[in-house]
Amino acid sequence: MPRKNASKYVLLGLIDWEPMSGYDIKKIVEENIRDFWHESYGNIYPTLQKLLDEGLADRRVEKQDGRPDRNVYNITAKGREALLSWLEAPTEERRSRDVFLAKFIFGHNLPLEANIERVERYREGREKRLAWYWEVTGDFRGEAHDNLKSLLEFLALRQGVLMTEARLRWCDEVLEAFQDLAGNQSSEE
């Protein structure tokens, strides 16, 4: 069974939003969907070439003055077909890897304070991320979202907010449990 190659379809989806260059893609990913997607140039450019080869996109060169030429990619009819069938296909459960949690469960090798510190640092990271969400969803919140596209973008970010808030609550639970444990152990002496 072949692998999924989701990158290919995400690039296809982005040039379907509007025609753009590899450089644009990198920026859009970083600015709009960085919460759940990432791409490196070393993946973007070869993948765009593949889209061309397979006839899923075509490219026109845009000359600019004072700046390098841009290769702007357009989705083709065949490309839109491919995108749709990817969208319609069921998404199987992703088997993720969370390095933070992996380290967390082996934390009994370290003193309790080290574990507390780690969770506190993690908590700070979540706080920062939450602040970032409020920043970027500022223009979005309260907006009408009368069209599906902008609604979907907003809701994708919204998931990030809910996840981050849940992680914050988890941190609080954990820190409380650690305090309890420390209390019990000192009272046993």
Next chain:
Amino acid sequence: MPRKNASKYVLLGLIDWEPMSGYDIKKIVEENIRDFWHESYGNIYPTLQKLLDEGLADRRVEKQDGRPDRNVYNITAKGREALLSWLEAPTEERRSRDVFLAKFIFGHNLPLEANIERVERYREGREKRLAWYWEVTGDFRGEAHDNLKSLLEFLALRQGVLMTEARLRWCDEVLEAFQDLAGNQSSEE
């Protein structure tokens, strides 16, 4: 800069829990930490070999009657050192890829009903997962957790519960927003 190779340290952490074989590792991962980690045999066996080569683990062959021999791996002093320095090193933000959300944001290419259906299916998946959590944390909940190791295992699962509950709430929000959108659009006619 070298890549992380987190698998290596997770295997190290597992044989530090207790000496075990590649087969055991696969089972433990599947039963205890499948929520945030996964390993394939094609990765486990070569990685164990690497641990041997680097002196981070050693192996003894356990003969069994009626069953194939087991290669049981033990962490060495050097291995424990490596594990500790990995645990102490700060974990950088993982840049994840969520195929579900990626498809979600391109959903304006499909009719609203298709989007609703997708989220409903996703929601069902979360419900099932939540049921699974209650099953596996059954023995854990209410337990004393007087030692750090069992507490950490419980708390790692607990994060899964909170995440899944948050995703369920997100689904409800999304479905509500979709209903609103459908209502607005039909009232405009």
Next chain:
DNA sequence: CGTGTCATGTAATCAGTTACATGATTCA
């Protein structure tokens, strides 16, 4: 005058999956 932005690409390498290979035993 150095840093940042614009812009595209390749080569080496890595981490990990999938598929294949083997083979005995137990259980329905």
Next chain:
DNA sequence: TGAATCATGTAACTGATTACATGACACG
């Protein structure tokens, strides 16, 4: 008799990262 469990491993491949390479302009 066929499926499931126990048990280990390799080879081919893929998806993606990192590092390298190039070069012009703008801004402070």
